[in-house]
Amino acid sequence: MKLSSKAQKIYSEIDKETTKLGDLRKFAKEIKKDHELAMELWSTGKFMPRQLAILIMDKKCLTQALIDQLDNDIQNHEFNEQNQLMDWLMANQLSKDKRLIALIESWENSPSKLQRRVFWYYQARLRWMGDTQHSNTGKLLDSIEKNLMKEEPEVQWAMNYTAGQIGKWQEEYRQRCISIGEKTKLYKDEMVAKNCTPSYLPEFIRIEVAKLNN
Template sequence: MDKKLLTEEVIDQLVADIKKHNENERLQMIDWLMANQLTKDKKTIALIESWEDNQSSLKRRIYWYFQGRLRWTGQPQPNSEELLNKIESKIEKEKPEVQWAMNFTTGWIGVYEKKYRNRCIALGEKTGLYKGKMVSKGCTPEYLPEFIVIESNKRKL
């Protein structure tokens, strides 16, 4: 894939094609597209950053997953408080595929930015997202109170 040819129109067609797949495949493909193609060029990163309120839930997922991945890969951002305000007001009304990415972003903010840790844990307790969800051995639960404690302890943060 030539990232220089990835215009908004081409991405819209890719998203439309991806939507035709079952949920599991759809989410794997959209996450792969974001991580391996869209984040490799400043032009497509600018597009991602404009998708927070896009009508496409898959584009909104990309926006939020990108925000979380920045933090997960050790690139703290200055807009964490603003993002948390938006997540707190929107997460419970969002589609599940977007909720997951918002939860992911909240988790990594809570891990790396100690000043927001209690707020992120409280959000997880309030929403209850992924509470009690079974995970494979060696994997970290997605429930924010558990995720943040485990991941911040691993990093001694």
């Protein structure tokens, strides 16, 4: 796609190593919603322009077919960029609309690993402020116990994180979540920076529960 002059100007300003997420948010605040411009920026295939595109998309235009197209495009990025783009899409667009949330909730067994990641990360986000009023918690843990070690790494992380949030906030499920980590040993040998919480479930839950009790 040949870029319009407006898209080319923005692209030239943000496709730089010095561009920060805060800079993108400033651009998005000025542009507001502009789906056509978003698709132009998306067509560049570049990471920062695509992040800005996500911020200015019109969620009313996001269908399963378009999301599948975006998903396929995202999979051309390197691993960390894939996860950042898909998580950014979820946080800024997909989780803001009841119709799109219904799509997220249908993705547990999606053929797309990135859509499966969104399913699980969304479940974690529902719980991470202490909201425990969800009827599917037991079912989610059943699925985690059965499928965690069969999944792709990006999906594993989101499933594990969901178990961590459940174990943190719901005492009745805590030991079950700890046992998942003890059994799978997933992330047990992970090295984390100082003051960062490890992903290994027994340690994650111990540290996070201790924070609640302080």
